[in-house]
Every structure is written in structure tokens, then in C-alpha cells.
Amino acid sequence: MGEVLVITSGKGGVGKTTTSANIGTGLASIGKKVVMVDTDIGLRNLDVVMGLENRIVYDLVDVVQGNCRLKQALIKDKRFESLCLLPAAQTKDKSAITPEQMKELCVKLKQEFDYVIIDCPAGIEGGFKNATAGADKAIVVTTPEISAVRDADRIIGLLEAAELRNPKLLINRIRPSMVKKGDMMDIDDIIDILAIDLLGVIPEDEAIVISSNRGEPVALDMNSQAGQAYRNIARRITGEDIPLLSLEVDEGILGKLKKFFGFNE
């Protein structure tokens, strides 16, 4: 019996879809059977981030409404046999499915897969209720910005009200140079405020944009820090004890010289 993980955040644009794609890919790369479900009906994006947008025939709403069999709607990943995507419908809205239907779907998927990764839409309304309905565990994504942390706090409250206890925190887009100057909240500040366990930290990394452009999840990029961070998170999810990446910035000679002469930037 597999496990259903919902990736949520409250605020939009903090990296839920990127995180879903990379946790899914990371888990598949270590041999797990994984299905990613995009529940952002009307605004689907997990397909383009994964580079699978041209293969969609049926979608989540088709499955739930019985227009096709579950197997027909699952899109096999290009890179991993054991990785599948169930895309969201693009022409319907969040009310096209109900939490009960999601619950049933999750039960079915759990029987076939080790991990079911649910990409939750932004917001706290119907889409959020659908995405969390069948989940066993939750991952809350935030960035070190005041608005994202505030919304994460709200989401943690709502998850607990929905009996999804002990959500895990993923801090995205940390910029070590800004943290060093005191101009960005650091990991400890955010954990202190939200008071939940940390799953991992992803540094701001241009490789994320480049990999989305190409439709190749960054978790497959062996040279990027963000890719390494996502692979580590995938292994932590399977229960391995992996230490946090050190995000120390290498200032280089120029940086050291500037510091010597009293420049901060």
C-alpha cells in the first residue's frame, strides 16, 4: 500500500508544481513507483514542467466522471518507466470533482503505486479541499517572504483542521547571500515562526528556470544545487537520514576584496 503526499502552500508561485515534479522524479530515480496528480483544474502546469504536454489524451476529470479507465489517462514519463502523470483538465473548473471522488481515486492509486504526489492549486477553497481529501501526509512549500510564510501558517492550520497532522516544511528559493546580509529570513527564523518539521531547503537556482524551459525536471541535473537538494528530499521522504545541503556562498576573490574594503555589495 502506497502513500499519498499532497504538496501545498496557500500562496501561488512559491514552487508547488516544480516541487511536485521534482519529488516525483527524485522518487522514481531511486526506483519507486510514483504517480503525480495535477489537481489544479483549469490551470494545469505539471504537464509542461515535466515535458509531457503533448501526450495528454484524457485527464483527471475524465477519470473521475468515468469517461475513460484510470490506466488510459495515466501518462508514462519519458525518462522513468515507474513514473506516471495524471494531468488536470484544462477546460473545466475546480467544481468538476468532489473531495469524495478524490478520496476514492487516491485509494485506487495507492494500490498501484508506492507514492501518489498530489500537486495542489493555490488558495484555500474547493481546489485545496479536493487535493487534500485523500492525502495521508502533507508537504507545505514556502519561500522566505513574509507573504508566503503567512499563507503557509494559514495552510498549516487548515491541514490540521482536516486531520492532516504534522505537515513537513519545504523552504524554496533561499538566497544565501541575502541571508548572510540579514535581508532574508533564514531557515531557523521560518521554522521558529511556523513550528513544524523541516523536510528540506532549495536554494534559488537558475537551473530551475532552464530545466522548466526544457521540460526536464531539475532533479535530473547532476550539476545543479537545486537538483541535489530535491534528490535529497526524495530520499528523506523514503525515510533515509540525509543531512541538509550546505548553502554557504563562495564569495570568490572579488567578494573577499570588497569585504576587506568595507563594501557589502
Next chain:
Amino acid sequence: MDILGKGTGKQVPPSKNIAKERLRLVLVHDRASISPQLLEDLKEDMLKVISTYMEIDVKGTEVTLNSSDTSVALVANIPVLKINRI
């Protein structure tokens, strides 16, 4: 520009401290409004304790959070009817 700042001896707090302080205040309110039950439970517990010392007007009791720019205060307005002689 930093050199100028240091020259005049002005200490500007790092912006992350401002963010943390603003978050702390706003979350007190967010959390209380997500769960109005919290204030209701607190009120009941307070009334229980106070009732052992004095007779109070339970219906006229109000417990709220008041906030200013720099702090949040728990404000309780509890009309006293009679003080017990212990």
C-alpha cells in the same frame, strides 16, 4: 551606500528582523481568527478561575485581542458584581 550609513553612525535593523516582527504580530491575529474557539475556551477557563474569588457578570464579559503597531494585547472586560470574603 553602506559606507555612508556607517559614517553617520545610523543603525538600520536588517530587514529580516522587520519581517519577523511584522509576521509575529499578524500571525497572532490570523491564528485567533482561524480559531475563534480558542478565545471562547480561554474566556471560559478564565471565568472559572475568577469565580472562585468573586462574583462576576458572565454575560457582560468580553475577551478580545487588541493590536497596535508594535504589540498585541489580550483585553478582558469582566464586570464584577460582588467580591467574596475568603
